[in-house]
């Protein structure tokens with residue numbers, strides 16, 4: 395569940411009065427998501443998403459995220475536009491938290507994508523990368539190699555509480571990636587977390603790319619690697635679907651494409667993506683209190699994906 399901060403109706407009424415969006419009809423907390431508090435807000439004019447940013451999103455990064463979403467929405471991508479108030483401000487404070495009213499996009503996120511969905515998702519990522527060529531703001535990826543090292547140290551031997559030998563596998567993979575990570579590949583702004591739950595679809599049409607709060611500047615083809623690790627496997631990571639993987643590549647090739655160097659490094663990029671999610675999930679597993687409101691995600695689902703790319 396993801397409503398950490400409650401917003402009383404009077405506070406929401408007064409918040410909405412700063413905008414030209416009509417008056418409050420209803421507001422409901424959204425259960426999905428893990429990072430922020432999200433509400434579906436209906437006014438006399440339209441539906442909106444209200445996000446209150448919680449502790450894991452740094453306040454200093456919010457102008458970057460909002461500028462990025464506005465840039466993509468301006469270029470016709472299905473990315474929710476931050477709404478500005480009468481004074482032109484998108485970023486606000488509500489209930490003591492940074493907050494933003496955001497365009498509502500139709501569609502649902504998928505549990506089990508088909509190859510047709512994968513093709514659409516690959517194509518949407520390529521369109522996003524094309525539209526980001528002239529986005530010049532920079533944000534370092536906090537979850538890059540150095541970030542993975544920090545997480546691996548923070549987890550340490552306790553990783554073996556999740557599965558015997560996990561700490562050694564993490565150390566071994568980290569050492570491999572430190573030597574082989576293809577830093578000379580082209581960098582650009584990337585989403586860095588485009589999992590199926592961050593893509594809204596209607597039928598096989600992509601209607602929304604959401605949750606840009608890990609977006610950063612990093613190796614562009616790494617974004618496609620993250621897409622593969624999250625779309626081309628069963629949820630538990632035990633089964634890799636070659637048809638889904640081929641469809642992701644075909645979609646991306648239709649709208650952007652990989653260079654020969656990027657294609658040659660793809661397996662290493664996918665190993666890096668697996669380690670990144672294995673590490674954040676391992677850290678969260680070890681450090682989230684059992685009675686927390688958030689459902690912990692299974693680290694081993696990413697260990698299995700990693701095994702697939704190590705064997706390939």
Ligand SMILES: Nc1ncnc2c1ncn2[C@@H]1O[C@H](COP(=O)(O)OP(=O)(O)O)[C@@H](O)[C@H]1O
Nearest residue numbers: 424426427428429430443474497498499604605
């Ligand atoms: N702009 C939007 N339009 C429609 N639904 C949205 C929008 N933004 C978020 N949602 C809904 O809210 C849920 C949680 O959003 P998300 O950004 O993933 O949260 P978190 O940052 O907490 O992980 C999504 O799964 C989706 O159902």
Ligand SMILES: N[C@@H](CCOP(=O)(O)O)C(=O)O
Nearest residue numbers: 427428429587589605671691
């Ligand atoms: N996609 C990550 C977790 C990030 O959660 P999100 O709800 O912000 O996408 C994972 O699956 O480990």
